[in-house]
Amino acid sequence: MSGDTTRRDMLGQVVRGTVLAGMGGAALFLTKKADGQMVWQVNASKCINSRLDAADAEVCTLCTTECVIALSAVRAVNEYSKCGRCSICPAYFDVTSAVGDDGLPSQKLCPRDAIERKPIGKIDPEDPANNFYEYIIDEVKCDGCGRCVLKCKEPLGLGSIVLKVRYNKCVDCNRCAISIACPKDAISQVIKTEGLESSLASHTD
Numbered sequence: 001m002s003g004d005t006t007r008r009d010m011l012g013q014v015v016r017g018t019v020l021a022g023m024g025g026a027a028l029f030l031t032k033k034a035d036g037q038m039v040w041q042v043n044a045s046k047c048i049n050s051r052l053d054a055a056d057a058e059v060c061t062l063c064t065t066e067c068v069i070a071l072s073a074v075r076a077v078n079e080y081s082k083c084g085r086c087s088i089c090p091a092y093f094d095v096t097s098a099v100g101d102d103g104l105p106s107q108k109l110c111p112r113d114a115i116e117r118k119p120i121g122k123i124d125p126e127d128p129a130n131n132f133y134e135y136i137i138d139e140v141k142c143d144g145c146g147r148c149v150l151k152c153k154e155p156l157g158l159g160s161i162v163l164k165v166r167y168n169k170c171v172d173c174n175r176c177a178i179s180i181a182c183p184k185d186a187i188s189q190v191i192k193t194e195g196l197e198s199s200l201a202s203h204t205d
């Protein structure tokens with residue numbers, strides 16, 4: 001075998017190795033992308049209803065009216081770890097309504113009665129401010145109108161309720177109809193991760 005032939009063989013092996021390594025990297029990248037499927041999601045820091053400085057804004061109902069799914073694939077989600085379990089929740093009660101004999105606002109905020117108020121532990125009638133409640137959103141009733149989301153803000157609320165695209169409802173349109181209409185560019189495609197999915201799954205009914 002001549003010196004030239006040997007060099008050509010070695011060069012060929014190096015090139016083949018480089019190409020194969022490149023293909024391996026691309027395959028790995030594609031595998032990662034396939035694992036982390038792209039999904040439409042609400043960016044809470046941009047959404048009019050979800051952003052923390054928006055308590056006085058006008059509610060935006062485009063997530064309800066624009067989605068191609070009945071009621072909408074966007075629903076309100078209470079992130080329980082952030083919820084203050086307040087006695088008078090501004091997302092549950094219409095805090096501008098008249099106060100009843102029980103000392104509570106007489107009307108609820110949700111137009112679809114989709115939020116359940118459940119006492120935690122023993123209720124002390126003498127000390128209402130020291131009673132705590134769990135606020136559970138019924139996703140079958142919720143249409144993602146965002147009213148409760150907008151009102152769960154400081155100083156009365158803690159911003160624990162946000163709007164989320166629910167993956168078990170979304171049909172993953174090529175171009176999300178809400179994203180086209182959203183005035184804040186708050187709906188975009190993100191990589192679906194296991195953490196995101198499980199954190200959402202903990203709020204399903």
Ligand code: SF4
Pocket residue numbers: 042043046047048049050060061062063146163178181182183184185186187
């Ligand atoms: S359309 Fe945009 S701003 Fe309006 S509720 Fe949906 S995500 Fe928020």
Ligand code: SF4
Pocket residue numbers: 075076109110111112113114115137141142143144145146147148149
């Ligand atoms: S988003 Fe609208 S329908 Fe859903 S729980 Fe909140 S107020 Fe009710």
Ligand code: SF4
Pocket residue numbers: 040066067068069072073074165169170171172173175176177178179
């Ligand atoms: S992708 Fe389609 S189904 Fe999903 S939230 Fe957007 S409009 Fe609704």
